[in-house]
Amino acid sequence: MEKYTIIQELGQGTFGKVYKADREEDGSTHALKCLTVDSIDKGQVVLKEIRALQQVGEHPNILQFSEVFTENGLNTPTLNVWLVMDYCSGGTxxxxxxxxxxxxxxxxxxxxxxxxxxxxxxxxxxxxxxxxxxxxxxxxxxxxxxxxxxxxxxxxxxxxxxxxxxxxxxxxxxxxxxxxxxxxxxxxxxxxxxxxxxxxxxxxxxxxxxxxxxxxxxxxxxxxxxxxxxxxxxxxxxxxxxxxxxxxxxxxxxxxxxxxxxxxxxxxxxxxxxxxxxxxxxxxxxxxxxxxxxxxxxIQPLSSPPSPPPYTVVEVPVEENTEALTCKDRQ
Structure with a gap:
């Protein structure tokens, strides 16, 4: 966290809190999402979320993920995983x-x-x-x-x-x-x-x-x-x-x-x-x-009712080797 200065809390979701923060080296503003990991199960959740972010790639209408780093919780056996993302000044x-x-x-x-x-x-x-x-x-x-x-x-x-x-x-x-x-x-x-x-x-x-x-x-x-x-x-x-x-x-x-x-x-x-x-x-x-x-x-507009598509579940591919991504101080 030494590279960032937290300005304010922006909100809290199911998996963690989000903060507005400035990067000290260039003064740029970012959104930092903090995910607290206190069990192996939660660690797997965090790894899969990061893989989903990495799979998507860049698009102007998708919130971009640029960096991940970790830090130990204060006086606790937890690990805080920080995701660095775009800051959206207009809110929701x-x-x-x-x-x-x-x-x-x-x-x-x-x-x-x-x-x-x-x-x-x-x-x-x-x-x-x-x-x-x-x-x-x-x-x-x-x-x-x-x-x-x-x-x-x-x-x-x-x-x-x-x-x-x-x-x-x-x-x-x-x-x-x-x-x-x-x-x-x-x-x-x-x-x-x-x-x-x-x-x-x-x-x-x-x-x-x-x-x-x-x-x-x-x-x-x-x-x-x-x-x-x-x-x-x-x-x-x-x-x-x-x-x-x-x-x-x-x-x-x-x-x-x-x-x-x-x-x-x-x-x-x-x-x-x-x-x-x-x-x-x-x-x-x-x-x-x-x-x-x-x-x-x-991409064509809808001009007539579409033919029924196959009703299937599309899963985000997840690698079996969880050691391939340690999340420690790197993208």
């Missing part, structure tokens, strides 16, 4: 939109940036598994704000390492649970977690659809629907499961007209059947067409 996507009140074109471009990042992850066979506005950061250091997606691969890291994935997903009312897809939340509600297939590309698309709907509505950054029985707010997927005929289209994105192309796109992303959802590449193509962004990579 929802706070940036609600606080800065950007114009509609900028908001749509930020959502297109988010789709860029998700499509890139899926192209690298990495599933995010926990998409929500808290994991979408804004770099506001340049002329235009840019999205940076963070905390990808958490679900697979959690599942592969024997952590309680159900506890992670079934968080408080403002946590990850609200962005779960029907195929995940259904078995959890029925208390049959063994039937859940976690971390799929189609589940990421559902979560991305909810994010777009919530951000564009701007009435709330949380995608609730009122329960038809008691009017209490519930997760969208939960209402879809318990009340299959519920008019979701009438309750979400009320600021958009029924003919709005972005609303049509989002509703396709929220299909109850995961096989009927567009791929992240199709979502990106449609958003590029809507926003007028460049069509890099020849």
């Amino acid at each position: 996507l929802d706070r940036f939109v609600s606080g800065s009140n950007p114009d509609p074109a900028t908001v749509l471009q930020l959502l297109c940036d988010t789709a860029e990042g998700v499509a890139y992850l899926h192209g690298r066979n990495v599933v995010h598994g926990a998409l929500k506005p808290d994991n979408i950061l804004i770099d506001n250091s340049g002329k235009l704000p840019i999205v940076k997606i963070a905390d990808f691969g958490i679900a697979r890291v959690c599942e592969q390492s024997g952590w309680d994935i159900n506890s992670y997903y079934m968080q408080t009312a403002v946590g990850t649970r609200l962005y779960l897809s029907p195929e995940i939340i259904g078995p959890l509600l029925a208390q049959r977690p063994g039937q859940v297939t976690y971390a799929t590309k189609t589940a990421d698309v559902f979560a991305l659809g909810l994010i777009i709907a919530a951000i564009l509505d701007r009435t709330t950054v949380t995608p609730f629907l009122p329960d038809p029985v008691n009017g209490q707010p519930k997760a969208v997927a939960e209402v879809m499961i318990t009340h299959p005929g519920y008019p979701v289209a009438d309750m979400l994105m009320t600021s958009e007209s029924p003919e709005s192309p972005v609303k049509t796109l989002v509703l396709s992303m929220l299909a109850a059947d995961p096989h009927q959802r567009p791929t992240s590449e199709q979502v990106l193509g449609s958003l590029r067409q809507i926003t007028g962004s460049s069509d890099r990579g020849n």
